[in-house]
Amino acid sequence: MNDFIMYLVTGLGFACIFEALPWLLGPEKMRDFLLQLSEYSAEHLRSYGIVLLILGAVLIWFARS
Numbered sequence: 001m002n003d004f005i006m007y008l009v010t011g012l013g014f015a016c017i018f019e020a021l022p023w024l025l026g027p028e029k030m031r032d033f034l035l036q037l038s039e040y041s042a043e044h045l046r047s048y049g050i051v052l053l054i055l056g057a058v059l060i061w062f063a064r065s
Helices: 002-025 027-037 042-064
Strands: none
Touching: 002 027
């Protein structure tokens, strides 16, 4: 279980780093991107989220096998 916690915290740390990079490198472009996202419907954004969730799960599955 200790290894699981270590991997979980490591993964969360990498996620935080990757989420912060666009804001650090181009905050103006990120603001514009978020304004564009606000124009999409909730259903469209939910579909995009489902696709990303499945893609992430498949990538993790390939990496772990």
